[in-house]
Amino acid sequence: MGASHVRGFVAEGANVVVADVLEQEGWTLASELGDHPNFYRLDVTSERGWAATLAAAEDIFGPVSVLVNSAGIVRFGSIAETEPAAWRQVIDINLTGMYLGIRAVLPSMRKAGGGAIVNISSKIRTRTPAFKKPKTGAPAKPNFKGWATRHPNLKITRGLAFAHAKNLLALRSVAHPATARPTPKAGPALRAS
Ligand SMILES: NC(=O)c1ccc[n+]([C@@H]2O[C@H](COP(=O)([O-])OP(=O)(O)OC[C@H]3O[C@@H](n4cnc5c(N)ncnc54)[C@H](O)[C@@H]3O)[C@@H](O)[C@H]2O)c1
Numbered sequence: 001m002g003a004s005h006v007r008g009f010v011a012e013g014a015n016v017v018v019a020d021v022l023e024q025e026g027w028t029l030a031s032e033l034g035d036h037p038n039f040y041r042l043d044v045t046s047e048r049g050w051a052a053t054l055a056a057a058e059d060i061f062g063p064v065s066v067l068v069n070s071a072g073i074v075r076f077g078s079i080a081e082t083e084p085a086a087w088r089q090v091i092d093i094n095l096t097g098m099y100l101g102i103r104a105v106l107p108s109m110r111k112a113g114g115g116a117i118v119n120i121s122s123k124i125r126t127r128t129p130a131f132k133k134p135k136t137g138a139p140a141k142p143n144f145k146g147w148a149t150r151h152p153n154l155k156i157t158r159g160l161a162f163a164h165a166k167n168l169l170a171l172r173s174v175a176h177p178a179t180a181r182p183t184p185k186a187g188p189a190l191r192a193s
Helices: 002-011 023-032 047-061 084-112 144-163
Strands: 017-020 038-041 066-069 115-120 169-174 189-191
Touching: 002 017, 002 066, 017 023, 017 047, 023 038, 038 047, 047 084, 066 084, 084 115, 084 144, 115 144, 144 169
Parallel strands: 017 038, 066 115, 115 169
Antiparallel strands: 169 189
């Protein structure tokens, strides 16, 4: 999904910095798109990593005006089956990673005179899945770790929209529909300006 965002932004003429833990895939995407995008290895759970990536992006292109927080992982299993390390990993990447990214980019967006932050979430941010999947009738897999990160994603996005209403920031929490559809249905728009 991140790759399709990058391609979309480049097609619109934007200067794009691609960041991911997957170096090979990141460089492949960057090279496919010509001179525009640059790749940086970023672990979104690292405050230092965010600072370095933002500094690099500013050096090349100037203040950053758009951040798409798309990094995330999904791990299924009930609470009883979930080891604390796995729980922490999902919270760290899906939630703390988003927080660190927003925190890192805000000063740059102020310099840019405003900006937009898109936090990719999941349809489970507002809905608990049915016990049976409607199409197959199979029991839904428990995903407590995902549920624990997706609703806060929406709340944090709304809180940011409220807090930055005067800073010309546009905030949006987008629900990933958990299908291969190329254009996810957008959640409620939270234009804060
Ligand atoms: N695919 C789905 O059905 C689905 C459903 C609900 C929510 N989501 C969420 O939507 C977002 C995009 O999903 P996708 O389908 O593109 O998933 P994906 O697995 O294809 O992409 C997620 C990307 O995040 C990167 N990533 C993981 N941990 C990272 C870390 N610590 N630092 C930096 N990058 C890291 C991965 O390397 C990967 O490139 C994710 O947040 C995902 O959890 C996806």
